[in-house]
Amino acid sequence: MSRVIYLDNNATTMAAPEVVEAMRPFWNERYGNPSSMHAFGGQVHRDVESARARVAELIGADPGEIVFTSCGSESDNMAIRGAVEAFGRRVNVITSRVEHPAVLGPCQELAEHGVTVQHIPVDAAGQLDLVRLGEALREGPAVVSVMWVNNETGVIFPMDEIAAMVHAAGGLLHTDAVQAAGKIMIDLQRVPVDLLSLSGHKLHAPKGVGVLYIRRGTRIKPLLLGGHQEENRRAGTENVPYIVGLGRACELARAHLDDLPRLAAMRDRLEQGLLATCPDSSVNGDRHRRVATTLNISFEYIEGEAILYSLSDVGICASSGSACSSGSLEPSHVLRAMGVPFTAVHGSIRFSLSRYTTDEEIDYTLAALPPIVKRLRAMSPFVPK
Amino acid sequence: MWEYTGKVLDHFRNPRNVGLLENPDGIGEVGSLACGDALKLTFKLGPDGRIADVKFQTFGCASAIASSSALTEMVKGKTLDxxxxxxNQDIAEFLGGLPEQKMHCSVMGREALEAAIDNYRGGQGGKRVLAGKVVCNCFGVTEEEILRVVRENQLSTVEQVTHYTKAGGGCGKCKGDIQALLTRVAAEQLAAEQAAHARSPARKMTNLERIRLIEETLERNVRPALRQDGGDIQLVDVEGPRVRVALRGMCAGCQVSEFTLRDVVQSKLREFVNEDIVVEEAP
Known part of the structure; x- marks a missing residue:
């Protein structure tokens, strides 16, 4: 494959060159242990704390509220299990039908151990049903975990409203903000969630580092025991190079929030172009409350994996909600929860942009995709005559 | 990404015989939009009774398209018989193999071919009608279809059945029923093996085979009867012709346990394993 048009940034992103550069000294020059009682380690401790401050700055938090983890999934697990355990399990869990598996997994495990778990539905545009959330909150104290931005559709949940509802009912709010960081403005002073998960590799830091924000005063039981690191909240020697990289990535993400209108324009051009050139196509998700970088579009009568392989043949990387591309037989639970018909779910493709996406790449994709759709439709038994 | 062979990718990128024949002699349709894949197959016979032309339309993933294309190449020039x-293994082999999770694509090919031949022979109207009891409601898979695929592909786990037929891949409620079908096929095969053993007593079993056969006989021919009375049995040891077992549950300490051991356990083991078996109760 000679060239790669990478439009799968919701899956993972390229580590920014500045990030790679920032990490470089921490392998074999500044390799001290941040906990050591010598200046060599002490300097590294300051580097970790500086990274912590940069992460905090991106989301409007205090550095003391930032805990470094190994990934977004760990953060989600720690938040949900840790919060429920801190309640002695005498608490309900409320989540949504469109969460990432890293949230649905621990919720299911708690349900199997007798905790009441409710899954709040979404409407056809992928927006959370706040009436149902309100009803669920009236059933007793709850740990609520709903995502800020959906990974498949880019739909943004109204986190300020949700936070107000949850707190008015005396509940605790966790949000998986893995797809939100760097794509919308996050200010935790204004939107008072209690726990928030971030992942490094979704915002141009490397894979293998994440964050759990824990609002001061929030009780949570650690998952990993056996070390004083992260103020006793997560044992284990700090993954220093990655933490430093994440700090730099957050600093860059904050500086690049200005790019979002440009990215939205590119995404819209891709969307409008495909809708115009491919008949029987439709956009999934709330087009008015959606991050700038995501387009989820369905092509009727054809199947997503076949589209992905054809795109891959011409160097374009994307994702699909079809059953065959997921490795299971069930298509996207997100699109199904929105009531998108099976025919459209199987032919759904997600394009996700980053600040490295160029206009030329959008042009290339706009030229490459329509013939693929046409070719596959010529093979399909379902295209109406 | 799936590990597709070069041949799968070639048939996906350059599918042979795409389209629909006008006035076909046979037409077969399987799958649906909801299921995520579907195949429509048409063929025409030549004057010699061989398949002269064949075309397909497929909705599905790369391996579904490749399986359909491969099928058309395979049937051309063949008589219907x-x-x-x-x-389905023939189709998968033609393609140099398919990932196990994608074997249902090859099964879909075989089903469409059958439906088309049935259609020609004056059977159903080309669309495959679900015959018999439906096991998996999510994907509309019947008992008959599952039994057939299990037998033809020597499947032994529910997961494999899902990979080959999709059954159990939706809500998962039918997994217990699929397991029951697997157990049924295993029992049939065991009975066939036992019959074969009975016919050829000359062949000497290895110790391992012998112990396995004893276990299986206890499982299928003894345990169900004991369970009806709230009891159970455990194999403790096998030493030459002596088989040591322990009775459990209601059977333990039962007044007639000696009778159970001799007239039920021993007689079944003698019937299915070896004439010289002596059953003893483990202390």
């Missing part, structure tokens, strides 16, 4: 012998 020859074509009817094509199994």
């Amino acid at each position: 020859e074509a009817a012998k094509i199994t």
Whole structure:
């Protein structure tokens, strides 16, 4: 494959060159242990704390509220299990039908151990049903975990409203903000969630580092025991190079929030172009409350994996909600929860942009995709005559 | 990404015989939009009774398209009797293999071919009608279809059945029923093996085979009867012709346990394993 048009940034992103550069000294020059009682380690401790401050700055938090983890999934697990355990399990869990598996997994495990778990539905545009959330909150104290931005559709949940509802009912709010960081403005002073998960590799830091924000005063039981690191909240020697990289990535993400209108324009051009050139196509998700970088579009009568392989043949990387591309037989639970018909779910493709996406790449994709759709439709038994 | 062979990718990128024949002699349709894949197959016979032309339309993933294309290449020039012998493994082998999770694509090919041949022979109207009891409601898979695929592909786990037929891949409620079908096929095969053993007593079993056969006989021919009375049995040891077992539950300490051991356990083991078996109760 000679060239790669990478439009799968919701899956993972390229580590920014500045990030790679920032990490470089921490392998074999500044390799001290941040906990050591010598200046060599002490300097590294300051580097970790500086990274912590940069992460905090991106989301409007205090550095003391930032805990470094190994990934977004760990953060989600720690938040949900840790919060429920801190309640002695005498608490309900409320989540949504469109969460990432890293949230649905621990919720299911708690349900199997007798905790009441409710899954709040979404409407056809992928927006959370706040009436149902309100009803669920009236059933007793709850740990609520709903995502800020959906990974498949880019739909943004109204986190300020949700936070107000949850707190008015005396509940605790966790949000998986893995797809939100760097794509919308996050200010935790204004939107008072209690726990928030971030992942490094979704915002141009490397894979293998994440964050759990824990609002001061929030009780949570650690998952990993056996070390004083992260103020006793997560044992284990700090993954220093990655933490430093994440700090730099957050600093860059904050500086690049200005790019979002440009990215939205590119995404819209891709969307409008495909809708115009491919008949029987439709956009999934709330087009008015959606991050700038995501387009989820369905092509009727054809199947997503076949589209992905054809795109891959011409160097374009994307994702699909079809059953065959997921490795299971069930298509996207997100699109199904929105009531998108099976025919459209199987032919759904997600394009996700980053600040490295160029206009030329959008042009290339706009030229490459329509013939693929046409070719596959010529093979399909379902295209109406 | 799936590990597709070069041949799968070639048939996906350059599918052979795409389209629909006008006034076909046979037409077969399987799958649906909801299921995520579907195949429509049409063929025409030549004056010699062989398949002269064949075309397909497929909705589905790369391996579904490749399986369909491969099928058309395989049946061309064959008589219907020859074509009817094509199994899903033949299709997978033609393609140099398919990932196990994608074997249902090859099964879909075989089903469409059968439906088309049936259609020609004046059977159903080309669309495959679900015959018999439906096991998986999510994907509309019947008992008959599952039993057939299990037998033809020597499947032994529910997961494999899902990979080959999709059954159990939706809500998962039918997994217990699929397990029951697997157990049924295993029991049939065991009975066939036992019959074969009975016919050829000359062949000496290895110790391992012998112990396995004892276990299986206890499982199928003894345990169900004991369970009806709230009891159970455990194999403790096998030493030459002596089989040591322990009775459990209601059977333990039962007044007639000696009778159970001799007239039920021992007689079944003698019937299915070896004439010289002596059953003893483990202390």
